[in-house]
Amino acid sequence: MRVWCKTIAAAAVLLVCSPIIDAQAEAIGKFRVVSGESYVVRDGSRSKAAIGADVMQSDVIETAADGSVGVTFNDNTVFSAGPNSRVSMEEFKFNPVTLKGSFLAKLSRGTLSVVSGDIARGSPKAMRIRTPSAILGVRGTRFLVRVNEE
Numbered sequence: 001m002r003v004w005c006k007t008i009a010a011a012a013v014l015l016v017c018s019p020i021i022d023a024q025a026e027a028i029g030k031f032r033v034v035s036g037e038s039y040v041v042r043d044g045s046r047s048k049a050a051i052g053a054d055v056m057q058s059d060v061i062e063t064a065a066d067g068s069v070g071v072t073f074n075d076n077t078v079f080s081a082g083p084n085s086r087v088s089m090e091e092f093k094f095n096p097v098t099l100k101g102s103f104l105a106k107l108s109r110g111t112l113s114v115v116s117g118d119i120a121r122g123s124p125k126a127m128r129i130r131t132p133s134a135i136l137g138v139r140g141t142r143f144l145v146r147v148n149e150e
Contacts, residue, residue, distance in 0.1 A: 025056070026056070026057075027054035027055065027056060027074075028055055028056060028057050028073055028074055028089065028092040028094075029054070029055040029071045029072055029073035029074060029077075029092075030052060030053065030054060030055060030071065030072055031049050031050060031051055031052065031053050031055065031069055031070070031071055032051065032070045032071065032072050032078075033051065033068070033069060033070030033080070034049045034050060034051050034068075034069050034070075035066075035067060035068045035069070036063065036064060036065075036066035036067035036068060036083070037063065037064035037065075037066055037067040038061070038062070038063045038064070038067040038068065038069045039061070039062045039063075039064075039067075040053070040055070040059050040060070040061055040062075041059065041060040041061075041062060042056060042058070042059050042060075046062075049061065049069055055071050055073070055089060056089070057089055057090075057091065057092050058088075058089060058090070059088075059089045060086065060087070060088045060089070061081055061085070061086070061087045061088075061089070062085070062086050063081055063082065063083055063084060063085045063086075063110065064083070064084065065083050065084055066083065067083055067084075067085075068080065068081060068082050068083060068085075069081050073092065073094075073103075073117060074092075074094050074096070075094045075096075075099075075101060075103070075117040075118040075119045076117035076118055077103065077114065077115065077116055077117035077118075077119065077120070077127070078114070078115040078117070079105070079112060079113070079114055080112070080113040080114075081110060081111065081112050081113075082110055082111035082112075082113075083110065083111075084109060084110045084149070085107070085109060085110025085111060085112065086107070086108040086109045086110060087105055087106065087107050087108070087110075087112060088105065088106040088108065089105055090104040090105060090106055090130070091103065091104040092104075094118070094119055096118075098122065099118045099119070099121065099122025099123070100119075100122050100123045100126070101118075101119040101122070101123060101126060102119065102123070102126045102127070103119045103120075103126065103127040103128070103138075104127075104128050104129075104130065105128075105129050105130070106129075106130040106131075107129060107130070107131050107145060107147050108131075108132065108147065109147050109148075109149050110146070110147060111144065111145070111146045111147075112129065112144070112145050112146075113142075113143075113144045114129065114138065114142065114143055114144075114145075115142045116138050116141055116142070120138045120141075125137055129145060131145060131147050132147060
C-alpha cells in the first residue's frame with residue numbers, strides 16, 4: 001500500500017510541477033527578414049511582422065505590394081515570401097533528435113522560395129506546399145513557386 005501511495009504522490013508532484021506544453025503555442029520559426037508592409041495574422045488579429053518575432057503554427061503571413069519576408073523554421077527550412085503573398089502555416093511537427101516530422105504550408109497567392117531543412121531530409125514525403133491547383137511534395141531541395149491571383 002505504501003509503494004502505491006508513494007507512486008501516486010510522485011505522479012501528482014510531476015503533474016503539478018511539470019510545465020504544460022501546448023504544441024499550438026510553441027514557436028515553429030522566426031522572422032529573419034522583413035521588408036515593406038508585411039503582416040502576420042494570428043487568432044484573427046493582424047499585426048506587423050518584425051525581425052526576430054516568432055512564427056506559430058496556424059499563422060498566416062501576408063505581404064503587400066512592397067512587402068517581403070524571410071522565415072527560418074526550427075528544422076532549418078527557409079521560406080522567402082515575395083510581394084502580394086499569402087502563406088498559411090497549416091502543420092509543423094518536428095523532432096530534432098530523429099529529424100522526423102511533417103510540414104504543410106499553403107500558398108494562396110504570390111511567390112514563395114523554399115530551401116528545405118531537416119524535415120525533408122529526415123522524412124522524405126513529409127514536407128508539402130499546397131497551392132490552389134496542386135500540392136508540391138518536397139524531397140530536400142530548393143524551389144520557387146508562384147500563385148497568380150484570379
